[in-house]
Amino acid sequence: MCAIYEDDPVSGSDEWRHAVELSRDRQGNQPQLENALGRFVDDILLRQGLSAGSADRLALLEAFNRASARIALYQARRADGEYAPDPNALKFPRLDGQVQTQAATETVTLAHLFARWEAEHQRGEGAARTPQTYRACLDSLAAFVGH
Numbered sequence: 001m002c003a004i005y006e007d008d009p010v011s012g013s014d015e016w017r018h019a020v021e022l023s024r025d026r027q028g029n030q031p032q033l034e035n036a037l038g039r040f041v042d043d044i045l046l047r048q049g050l051s052a053g054s055a056d057r058l059a060l061l062e063a064f065n066r067a068s069a070r071i072a073l074y075q076a077r078r079a080d081g082e083y084a085p086d087p088n089a090l091k092f093p094r095l096d097g098q099v100q101t102q103a104a105t106e107t108v109t110l111a112h113l114f115a116r117w118e119a120e121h122q123r124g125e126g127a128a129r130t131p132q133t134y135r136a137c138l139d140s141l142a143a144f145v146g147h
Contacts, residue, residue, distance in 0.1 A: 002071055002086055016076035023069035033061040037068070051116075054124050114138055 026032035041064050045051055052060045070088045077084075118131045 002074060002089065011075070011079065013076040013079040016072045016079055019072040020069045020076070023065050023072065027062060027065055030058050030061065033058070033065055037061055037064055040064075053120055110138065110142075 022036075026036055038061065041061060067088075074086045074088065114135070118135075121131060
C-alpha cells in the first residue's frame with residue numbers, strides 16, 4: 001500500500017494521523033472492521049488466491065487494521081517531510097504473484113469447492129444435514145452430466 005503513495009503522500013499529516021485514530025477506534029469491533037476493511041481484505045485475498053475461514057476473519061481484520069495504522073503513521077511522517085525508509089516494511093513479505101500463479105494453474109473442481117464450503121459450514125455450526133442434502137444434489141448433477 002505504501003507504494004501507492006510513494007511519490008506523493010496525497011493527504012497532509014493531520015489527515016493521516018486521523019486515519020490512525022480511526023484505526024484505533026475500530027480495533028476489536030468486528031462490525032466496524034468489516035465495514036471499513038472487509039471488502040478491501042477480501043479483494044487482496046482473492047487476487048492472491050487465498051482465503052480465510054470464518055474463525056480467522058476477525059484476527060485477519062485486526063491485523064490488517066494495525067498494519068493500516070502503521071502505513072498511515074509512515075505516510076504522516078512523509079507528509080511532514082521525513083523520507084526515511086519505513087521500518088515496518090520488513091515485517092511483511094512481498095507478494096510477487098507467486099501464490100496467484102500457483103492458484104491459477106491449479107484445477108479447482110466442484111468437489112473441491114464443496115469440501116471447502118462444508119468445512120466452513122461445520123466450523124460455523126451450521127445444520128448437520130445441510131451438507132448431506134447438498135452432497136446428494138451434487139452427486140445427482142455429476143451422474144447427469146457424466147463427470
